[in-house]
Amino acid sequence: MNHYCEFVDDGIKYQPHVFQLPLDYDDCSKGSIEVFARSLTSTSENASDKPWLVYFQGGPGFPSPRQNGHQGWVKRALKDYRVLLLDQRGTGNSSAITHQTIAHLSPQAQAEYLSHFRADNIVRDAEQIRQQFAVEKWAILGQSFGGFCSLTYLSLFPDSLLRSYITGGVPPVTGHPDVVYQATFKRVVEKNHAFFKQFPKAQSLCQSVANHLLETEEYLPNGQRLTVEQFQQLGINFGISNSFLPTYYALENAFIDVNGTHRLRYEFLNRIMMEQSFHTHPIYAILHESIYCQGQASDWSAQRIQETLPQFQYQPNQTFYFTGEMVFPWMFTQYTNLVPLKQAAELLAQKQDWGPLYDIERLQANKVPVSCAVYADDMFVDMDLSRQTLANIPNSAAWITNEYEHNGLRVDGEHILDKLISMGNQLAATID
Structure with missing residues (x-):
């Protein structure tokens, strides 16, 4: 109708x-x-x-x-x-x-x-x-x-x-998606450096959140467990104007004491959930890398490039880096609304016969x-x-x-x- x-x-x-x-x-x-x-x-x-x-x-x-x-x-x-x-x-x-x-x-x-x-x-x-x-x-x-x-x-x-x-x-x-992600990861590194230079305190705040997520189960309002990888994806905001200060404010108020227990605030968890647009727009995740594909498979290009960049693979108490506008295979295991598309995402990542x-x-x-x-x-x-x-x-x-x-x-x-x-x-x- x-x-x-x-x-x-x-x-x-x-x-x-x-x-x-x-x-x-x-x-x-x-x-x-x-x-x-x-x-x-x-x-x-x-x-x-x-x-x-x-x-x-x-x-x-x-x-x-x-x-x-x-x-x-x-x-x-x-x-x-x-x-x-x-x-x-x-x-x-x-x-x-x-x-x-x-x-x-x-x-x-x-x-x-x-x-x-x-x-x-x-x-x-x-x-x-x-x-x-x-x-x-x-x-x-x-x-x-x-x-x-x-x-x-x-x-x-x-x-x-x-x-x-x-x-x-x-x-x-022309070319392979790898060329794109090699370039964009460099831009993401630059944005991280700029953010942490402006807000030096933010580095320790990010480490606190990441360490906490490695040790403690925290859940978003939709019931999805929050992970370090999801937290890193807040860095997508660094690609738009005037995003540094709001990000710092959010980090500054990430924690709250609940009956003597250190937990992430509901407001912080809700903000992260609201910024996970993959839930409401799954094409953004499942076809993202294919927009660069002509006659070849992406084979999870961003994931493979990230694996060559150890700074993005967070370890406890080490320097923290946000990621950017990339999609990764783990998203189809962690994001609630992407789970039903996990196998399809894998098939599309391996698809080689994309037309021009x-x-x-x-x-x-x-x-x-x-x-x-x-x-x-x-x-x-x-x-x-x-x-x-x-x-x-x-x-x-x-x-x-x-x-x-x-x-x-x-x-x-x-x-x-x-x-x-x-x-x-x-x-x-x-x-x-």
Whole structure:
């Protein structure tokens, strides 16, 4: 039953759109999925003549934002475009994948189903929607993993695009996932050093928590036992702006005395649980490494790289390091909602026949203006790898800045998109 409605809020008209699209574009006999998108147009003017801008969310595995007010990058976008917020397949209202929806399938069936939820099919969904909208060409904006989708779109359907704007999401288009994690682990080390330099006391606080978890059973509010490895994953926050101080405050108040016993505070445990987005967005864990795979298996790339870095393998009373945006096989044993996907995760980690995500020859012949915000201190998407990719894509331009972290579009989206639109216009003038 379609329970979505059209509404107006703060000068923006919101319209829901639902599409029935193939699960597998190469074999329609496998059935269809439902894909949801929401269009945003300004009510202050006639928007029907404006081109479309499609937004690809970061992740993988997260829905498009639920816009609240005439602000941020949407405010800037609506000056020039009609905006389409796409819930990528498997997220939000688009045949959502959770432990609830696929736990009943066999591991083999789970893995086969999940293999259709990468960037190539996300882009094919968007292209089908473009055709159903009867739009000749539209622009795209990709944040983080959404930028990966943007390069896939440029590879598969470049003639459908007016412009491509990318923020914090220019991936390597060749090579093995190991190259990515070797680079990102280095960025994580740098972020650890910066955090502990600013808050020296935090090192002893982290050791206290980690030592306590090795000796004492502590459980999150959902009943899941907390481990050192899970605690280390709080470091994912170091990839976004203004995260150091809140992390220190949390460490400062991690413990409480309960009848003379040293225990972790409920508030601290609840915070950790609330930040474990893998529970509510399992695609983020199960397909994370596959976004770098083309014709090869990831074979738990981050885990293998971490094993060469002893500083991340905590030992009692030794220097503590947080990890970052990596996924590991132990997560499918420890995280309650990932346990039903453990065998499927192993099958996908060993899968070698992943199809191509990028067409190198098409990218090297690119004629679509591609303007990118590349963040110099990005912990999630390595700047050097992004620059290597863009060096081989003509009609692309990078704005390299250390003003923002990976979440720059969320923090100052109006300014960032304005900059990218200006860059795109300049590129277009050159191409013409």
